[in-house]
Amino acid sequence: MKFLQPPNWPRAKGYAHGVVAKGTQVFLSGVVGWNAQGEFPGAGFAAQVRQALLNIVAILGEAKAKPEHIVRLTWYVCDKNEYAAATKEIGVAYREIIGRHYPAMTVVEVSGLIEPQARVEIEVTAVVPE
Numbered sequence: 001m002k003f004l005q006p007p008n009w010p011r012a013k014g015y016a017h018g019v020v021a022k023g024t025q026v027f028l029s030g031v032v033g034w035n036a037q038g039e040f041p042g043a044g045f046a047a048q049v050r051q052a053l054l055n056i057v058a059i060l061g062e063a064k065a066k067p068e069h070i071v072r073l074t075w076y077v078c079d080k081n082e083y084a085a086a087t088k089e090i091g092v093a094y095r096e097i098i099g100r101h102y103p104a105m106t107v108v109e110v111s112g113l114i115e116p117q118a119r120v121e122i123e124v125t126a127v128v129p130e
Helices: 047-059 078-083 086-097
Strands: 002-004 018-020 026-031 069-075 104-109 120-128
Touching: 002 086, 018 120, 026 069, 047 069, 047 086, 047 120, 078 086, 078 104
Parallel strands: 069 104
Antiparallel strands: 002 018, 026 120, 069 120
């Protein structure tokens, strides 16, 4: 895996400008922050992010993929201000669960998610090296 950093660009903080990878591709549908019983840990944004990240790691494991194989994350959030206000807590959970691996990432504010209690949904693309 190679992270793309044009020489005269400022370094991205918390994500990569782009990633090149070879191997088995793994695509996850949007993952929300509910537990295995379909229950949300609460309405708190950071709590839902933490659970969504745990869910992502569990799903990746089914493909023998690890967090360091993630090449792209797309976050759909219901409120960008809620996301911004929780960045410190999100960062702690991210580093604890995913590690210090920062793939290409996009955050998009949406008017709503299919699951009414969900505050965030995260799509994942991973590439397991050959």
